[in-house]
Amino acid sequence: MSGEGDVPQAIRKLAPGKLVIASHNQGKVREIDALLRDHGIEAVSAGALDLPEPEETGTTFVANAELKAMQAADLSGLPSLADDSGMCVDALGGDPGIFSARWAGASKDFAAAMQLVETKLQETPGAGRTAHFVCALALAWPDGHIEWFEGRVDGTLVWPPRGDKGFGYDAMFLPDGETETFGEMDPARKHAISHRADAFRQLVAAVL
Template sequence: MSKVLLATTNAKKLVELQRILDAALGAGRVELTSLTDVPDYPDVPETGLSFGENALLKAREGARRTGLPTIADDSGLAVDALNGMPGVLSARWSGRHGDDRANLQLVLAQLADVPDEQLGASFVCAAALVLPSGREHLVDGRQPGRLIRSPRGAGGFGYDPIFVGDGTSSTNAELSPEEKDRVSHRGIALRALAKVLAKELPTLPS
């Protein structure tokens, strides 16, 4: 079994990626660890101007500090009526990083005067794999849809409770984990990255 670092402290992301990798590669082929298992790991500023730049920044730093193959993603919500924002600022849109409720409420407040038919939006994800050798891979995924005015559902995280993907009437927060994996921006990106990881596995230490 190969050990791979996921450059996040978000336990939900760790569970999500492990589930996706197990489904794509077979259970037991990759053991994920997160930054909570790495002592004295400093925050990596997300200074990139795109999701891809931020994902690579985090993955490079993880591989450099730990010597492990490192996966990192940067993802967020792009709202048509807000000219693609919050975008790379999605996790700190309200000014406090990771305050899901405040971020969601601020977006809804900013869209209060926008007609329902103009609430188009997409979830966007860039996922990077950086190997200790310096080899890098970057993939992306997108889930188009629309926003609703009131949160629905208890699953997921972030903006999931107000996002309805194309082809469904359920918010991402109302989908089962497996249903969300099939359609979400992160699921699409990480499945693409799993294919890359499968090709790299023979070169990785177990």
Template sequence: MTGRILVASRNAKKLRELRRVLAAAGIEGLEVIGLDEVPEFPETPETGATFEANAIVKAVDGAVATGLPCVADDSGIEVDALRGMPGVLSARWSGSHGDDDANTALLLSQLSDVPDERRGAAFVSACALAIPGRDPVVVRGEWRGRIVREPRGENGFGYDPVFEPEGEKRTSAELSPEEKDAASHRGRALEQLVPTLARLAKA
């Protein structure tokens, strides 16, 4: 029998990422589904001051509405020269939610006068797992690097084309999906949930 686990997202790339993490960990028996595959329910606005707060709200909403275990992530980029911004505002940095090109262009313009040695940044992901009847679990993953001056690469989404991870000459958008999973902030966070997900798969 296959159990189902809801990912509180309509982003197909996030669903594929969790599927790859489960496969890499050898976890079978969990079908990963997204919000488009369950009846619509009221979603609480993401107004939390931290990635963790937003992730927990999304995961609990999904679990309560569907009765399924629900994984939710809130992620973004923290730029040293901008004192940790855009942070939780990453997806709507330019004013409209989810406009990757506009968000990236605004970030690059804000950093145009910042020298290379001060362009440090970190991708951050908080992943929450809510199981009906239990307290939610939340974990955090970080991926350090720097902001380059021009977008490069076609893979990934969000700020991937302008983020060069530590120890790399390629941006996150130039890495293969498998390379990104192995190192990324969301991959690092999801990996911490693997023991709980493995127990769910056997339940």
């Protein structure tokens, strides 16, 4: 999963120390910090460093994660980790997908975003309620080297939303085999089964 062309590259290891989390989403930063702190990694957010948020012009989760990680590494001079994630609803052709945050608008109103998903499902005759979350992680170094990893968790959508422990679309997402939505779930339980946890397991095994 190296980002350096088609020639196989040895996966680069990440040394203990500071790592920029290329996100201004504090919920996301908290989750990533919890997943990394046992590995000697000191997470610092792009927001804390006053780094700008790049325009997400990629057409895939991986492309957007790479774009964010490369900018943060370039501006900070430190290894940087970016996450691009979203919810894909099968009956909506995979929407909101890479536009998950944008559906919440400039005010990041995810209650409105969840209502929009539900409204579109109601407007789609015979629509099922299956969905999945995707998380792409891109790890970039200031010299331009990139590693990336992609995780996924499947589930169904509930209405009305349940729980206030998560963020984003968590309160309407019921993972397969579970009785609690991500919004109701204890954070440690969510960290064990989420799309982000899946991608992190791959990252930890490869670079830490």
